Amino acid sequence: TPVVVLISGTGSTLAALLEAGAHPDCPYEIVGVIADKEAAGLAHARAAGVPTAVVRLADHADRAAWDRALAEAVAGFSPRLVVLAGFMKLLGAPLLEAHPGRIINTHPALLPSFPGAHGVRDALAHGVKVTGATVIEVDAGVDTGRILAQVAVEVHEDDTEATLHERIKQAEQPLLVDVVRRLTAANRTEQEPIA
Numbered sequence: 001t002p003v004v005v006l007i008s009g010t011g012s013t014l015a016a017l018l019e020a021g022a023h024p025d026c027p028y029e030i031v032g033v034i035a036d037k038e039a040a041g042l043a044h045a046r047a048a049g050v051p052t053a054v055v056r057l058a059d060h061a062d063r064a065a066w067d068r069a070l071a072e073a074v075a076g077f078s079p080r081l082v083v084l085a086g087f088m089k090l091l092g093a094p095l096l097e098a099h100p101g102r103i104i105n106t107h108p109a110l111l112p113s114f115p116g117a118h119g120v121r122d123a124l125a126h127g128v129k130v131t132g133a134t135v136i137e138v139d140a141g142v143d144t145g146r147i148l149a150q151v152a153v154e155v156h157e158d159d160t161e162a163t164l165h166e167r168i169k170q171a172e173q174p175l176l177v178d179v180v181r182r183l184t185a186a187n188r189t190e191q192e193p194i195a
């Protein structure tokens, strides 16, 4: 089952997806990785021989043109599922409408708490004792989509944003891999929504 992954960052989540996807019994195959900049994580895709593309906002006339270019780049790989793995931009209508119910995202907090770009920092600042990660179906809002899976992670007294985010990633990556496996394993008809 073809899967496209979108990234903006270091790509440790992508690396976990690639590693699981490389097993012969895995129901999905990562057929393309797209970034919105020259993200460090693209190296994981290149090392695995997976085609990559970079679609920069700055290379397009406006946001709408970038939205269309991103949707075209994704469509070029004909994915069954699109996975946002640390992709830091909101998706526009062209991409959302092309893959209804077939785009998922992972967020490093227990939604609906601490949505947005700083979920780890915000949870730490609030003083919660337990946070975690959430895999959601993507809609037009900021981390508002239907929740598909969650995992809880303890906050330690001496945690910094970096140590807490690292502990969250240890739980988040297997959770995401599991959801992607589940969503691609079943024999589904083309138009049927995921999950």
Ligand code: GRF
Pocket: 008, 009, 010, 011, 012, 013, 014, 041, 085, 086, 087, 106, 107, 108, 169, 172
């Ligand atoms: C993940 O924790 C993801 O939830 C968040 O950014 C992180 C991505 O890290 N949005 P990486 O680039 O995969 O290492």
